[in-house]
Amino acid sequence: xTILVLANNEKEDAIAAIESIRNYETDxxxxxxxxxxxxxxxxxxxxQGQEDISYAYMENGLExxxxxxxxxxxxxxxxxxxxxxxxxxxxxxxxxxxxxxxFGCGENVAVVGPVTVWAEEYQQQTxxxxxxxxxxxxxxxxxxNDRPEIVLGIExxxxxxxxxxxxxAEIRFNDNIVSLYVLVKDLAIQLIFKNxxxxxxxxxxxxxxxxxxxxxxxxxxYIEKDNSILEGIWGTHYFNMTANPHILNEINSDGxxxxxxxxxxxxxxxxxxxxxxxxxxxxxxxxxxxxLAVKIxxxxxxxxxxxxxxxxxxxxxxxxxxxxxxGDVLEHLHNPKRTLEYVKRxxxxxxxxxxxxPNLMNISVMKQLLKGDFTxxxxxxxxxxxxxxxxxxxxIKIFTETGYSIEGVLPxxxxxxxxxxxxxxxxxxxxxxxERHMYETFQYIVIARL
Numbered sequence: 001x002t003i004l005v006l007a008n009n010e011k012e013d014a015i016a017a018i019e020s021i022r023n024y025e026t027d028x029x030x031x032x033x034x035x036x037x038x039x040x041x042x043x044x045x046x047x048q049g050q051e052d053i054s055y056a057y058m059e060n061g062l063e064x065x066x067x068x069x070x071x072x073x074x075x076x077x078x079x080x081x082x083x084x085x086x087x088x089x090x091x092x093x094x095x096x097x098x099x100x101x102x103f104g105c106g107e108n109v110a111v112v113g114p115v116t117v118w119a120e121e122y123q124q125q126t127x128x129x130x131x132x133x134x135x136x137x138x139x140x141x142x143x144x145n146d147r148p149e150i151v152l153g154i155e156x157x158x159x160x161x162x163x164x165x166x167x168x169a170e171i172r173f174n175d176n177i178v179s180l181y182v183l184v185k186d187l188a189i190q191l192i193f194k195n196x197x198x199x200x201x202x203x204x205x206x207x208x209x210x211x212x213x214x215x216x217x218x219x220x221x222y223i224e225k226d227n228s229i230l231e232g233i234w235g236t237h238y239f240n241m242t243a244n245p246h247i248l249n250e251i252n253s254d255g256x257x258x259x260x261x262x263x264x265x266x267x268x269x270x271x272x273x274x275x276x277x278x279x280x281x282x283x284x285x286x287x288x289x290x291x292l293a294v295k296i297x298x299x300x301x302x303x304x305x306x307x308x309x310x311x312x313x314x315x316x317x318x319x320x321x322x323x324x325x326x327g328d329v330l331e332h333l334h335n336p337k338r339t340l341e342y343v344k345r346x347x348x349x350x351x352x353x354x355x356x357x358p359n360l361m362n363i364s365v366m367k368q369l370l371k372g373d374f375t376x377x378x379x380x381x382x383x384x385x386x387x388x389x390x391x392x393x394x395x396i397k398i399f400t401e402t403g404y405s406i407e408g409v410l411p412x413x414x415x416x417x418x419x420x421x422x423x424x425x426x427x428x429x430x431x432x433x434x435e436r437h438m439y440e441t442f443q444y445i446v447i448a449r450l
Contacts, residue, residue, distance in 0.1 A: 001080035001100070002079055006035050006037070007034065010216065021091055024093075032054065034047050035068060037058045037068055037219075038062045056071075062178075064175060066186075073163065082163050083096065083158070084159055088208055088209050092207055093137065095206055096204075099112045099160045110162050110171075111196075113151075113160070115202050116155060151277075152273060154188070156184040158206050159184070171187070171190045174186050174229065179220055182226035182227060182230060192299055236293075240268060243273065243275075244271045244274075246356065246412060247327055259283070260321045262284075262324055263326075267290070268293050271327055272284040287314055322351050322352070327356050331388050332387055340399065340404070341403075344402075357444050358442065359443060361439060381442060405449050410447075413440045424440065
């Protein structure tokens with residue numbers, strides 16, 4: 001097999017990655033190519049002195065990673081399948097063999113990813129705390145019996161491709177996309193429409209040094225431009241390819257063999273696919289206002305519909321679902337209260353609603369308000385497409401007033417600085433009826449039963 005180590009002014013990391021490959025004990029014949037996207041930190045001088053690796057240098061300055069990968073894949077004699085890894089990763093015992101086994105999950109598996117330590121994408125992130133190489137090796141031992149999971153997208157830092165299958169399907173990386181993050185998202189969409197699958201092996205882990213960014217800062221700055229390229233190709237630049245782990249935790253079979261789940265605003269269906277991985281016999285359905293999202297979701301679900309929930313015309317049988325999911329949707333509706341009333345018609349008598357809802361009262365918003373600011377953004381708590389804004393008390397009110405029994409409200413909290421903690425202390429002193437979680441939580445997960 002071939003390993004492409006990608007680097008851009010990351011000499012120390014690239015050398016560590018190469019050394020981990022050299023020390024890797026395997027019967028596999030490894031063909032290693034260091035792909036240097038115009039580094040100026042001396043990496044080239046080091047690489048040219050290495051006799052056991054090939055070296056590809058982009059001498060015309062920083063090039064789009066899509067073009068770079070196509071040049072290397074088409075210009076070098078690559079042997080076997082190809083592992084693409086950013087230089088911040090190192091190989092651990094057994095991970096390559098397990099990833100290769102992932103292709104055995106079906107004839108149409110074209111991409112396999114491992115789990116990693118710090119990956120942003122949930123399905124590739126370790127659920128346990130893993131900070132050292134020893135802990136990483138222990139993780140793989142514990143998860144050695146975990147079955148592979150079919151996913152929509154993968155974290156862009158490391159993945160294995162079956163090159164022959166991609167060639168047969170006429171799939172290439174987009175020559176114009178600079179950032180790996182967007183490049184791999186485009187690849188995932190291409191795979192879906194060619195009926196090719198992506199698999200994650202939880203029993204394979206590549207160790208990743210803790211980093212602030214998912215890739216080199218020089219290429220990350222192109223994400224907005226790259227998203228515009230995606231929009232030109234696919235009609236939208238927003239694709240959620242990862243499951244919501246907090247919602248997944250609340251979906252259980254409870255001993256039933258015919259669990260039925262529908263997600264309102266399912267996007268591409270990543271969370272529904274996560275449910276299918278968790279409960280293989282579950283029947284999963286989705287609806288969304290995006291025709292493209294539904295085209296993608298329809299390929300991985302038992303049914304997906306283009307529908308505006310507020311028009312109250314989802315084509316499903318009454319009282320037929322165990323779960324109705326709202327993943328960051330209620331805040332986008334004109335009348336979320338009426339929608340909660342409507343979905344009672346499609347829930348079974350003991351059915352549940354599981355919803356993730358952003359919290360307006362988070363300290364990051366309160367800081368702005370105290371300065372007189374309330375600036376909408378592209379995403380986040382002040383997403384400019386939000387129509388309704390919720391606090392903890394308003395969340396409780398909307399569910400109780402529509403006749404639901406709330407089983408739980410789980411606060412999801414981010415990092416709080418010392419200054420923000422002191423500010424919360426002051427706000428609590430001003431209004432004792434408030435609770436600390438109301439300021440610390442950026443999103444609530446609500447579980448409500450009929």
